Amino acid sequence: MVETTVSRAAKATSPRVAKRIRGLSDRAIAWIFVAPTIFLLLAINIFPLIWTIRLSFTNYRVNRPNKDVEFIGLRNYERILTDTDIWMTMQATAHFLFWTLFFQVLIGFTLAWLINQKFRGNDLWTTIIVLPMMLSPAVVGNFWTFLYQPQIGIFNYVVAFFTGADVTSFSMIGDINLAPWAIVIVDTWMWTPFVMLICLAGLRSIPDSIYEAAECDRASKWRQFWTITVPMALPFLMLAVLFRGIENFKMFDLVVQLTGGGPGNTTTLTSIDLKREAFERWRTGYASAYAVILFVTVFGLASIYVKALNKVKER
Template identity: 85%
Template sequence: MAETPIDRLARNTPASVAHRVRGLSDRAIAWAFVTPTILLLLAINIFPLIWTIRLSFTNFRANRPNEPVEFVGLRNYQRILTDPDIWHTMQATAHFLFWTLFFQVVIGFGLAWLINRKFKGNDLLTTLIVLPMMLSPAVVGNFWTFLYQPQIGLFNYAVEFLTGGSVAASSFTMLGSVELAPWAIVIVDTWMWTPFVMLICLAGLRSIPDYIYEAAEVDRASKWRQFWTMTVPLVLPFLMLAVLFRGIENFKMFDLVVQLTGGGPGDTTLLTSIELKREAFEKWRTGFSSAYAIILFVTVFGLASIYVKALNKVKER
């Protein structure tokens, strides 16, 4: 017997719909909400990754889409791993990564330790310190390019003042020096992202219960001993988390360095992300750059996995 309009209306009333929904298990309802998001993430993330892996085994060039594509196997990977120029960019990236993390952790923890102690103007100082990380990297890059400018840059006048005029401001340049350009980008990234590390360390310091320090005072433990035996171990997971976040971000650093040096002078500050962009969108070696991207992805993913395991062990202590 065919369904009448009255039957369809009765089947779709709010009460009948609610009854059918109540008939579903909590797991089924959860999957009904989560499935569209999972499918979207797979479409956005997994498909491009699989496509990149496929291209990495070919000689495909995006500017010549109609040319026949040749399967080259592992040739792209072999060329990357044996190219001294690419290893030089890896070295430049490692230099940038190590020193930015070192300075940001040391200075960020020091600032957090200072701000954690209540004093007049504490809130104002915290706001001023956090301001740099709220700016766009493009704005920060242009701002520091002006500061580093050889003739009128304030940074160079500060150098002249500190050296008593022995180094002329007009002749001192950070961004144009092979020796100083890598340190110039380290200074800028440290200035911009140290507040991020400071906030994470500050959260760690304020999570330590006061009674721990009170018990240490009763046992007559010195401030130095309290710092190394209580404060550092309890804040260490937060410090390691900050290093993880900043390490991943700095490994793929691009915009700030492009604004400051463009990878120069020469290839002194040519990081892997900039070299990857040149291979993909200037030389149009799409298959080669895809293999390069896969190697970087595996490197970051592998190091991050090892680091997360170490972080979990520290948290379990």
């Protein structure tokens, strides 16, 4: 018999060690492999979550190490849920979420459908279209502040060119009516390519044979679109909405760079407000309760949505 490296190593292993290794069951070996992951998960996800929930019932402030921490029951939750300012930030977040998803799905799907039409140079167009999402959100936020600048920004000039309005007569990020739309426009510009790519993957996964069969049945292009393209691409579209929905619910960097949450509180989204409570006002207990409420909201909505997504996939 030829002696291999493995057999040489086996021979060299002392009988005591060999016995111990042979003594491990498959289940034990599985645990050995899984344990580090579980430990990490507990340490960096579960433990902080439990700790946050615990803090949410206290008046703890991280910047007051010398102050006694008191258990205050549900007072933080009560204050948050009855605070009109927080409801305003919820409204701002809902506005941002709804309109960004609406425009990104509409434009993203349209672009994907156009790119899928296999024309000359469509690879080049795909590359050009996806460029915005490759940029850092902070950079995007920063340079859009220049684009929106009423005196030098190109945005006002373009709008003025098409509408005849005075260039400096409006300020996208300084006006309470326009600022919520200013952040929607930038997020849509940046993330529509992402939705487009997912939709494109969905469209390309539809076998040509289905369209050929529809052609044989003399189905019109319109009918093919509504009965083949849309239903088969729908799970992908829903997945894109899920990703973008979660991302935009916790939107922070882009909006902070762009408007700082202003003017007033017009574009203060919940994540910006939460950050202020936790790391500017240092109301740790209060911010923990706020975080728990947001977590439950996102988790609940995402669970409902994922169930719907699975139903669509099963169809």
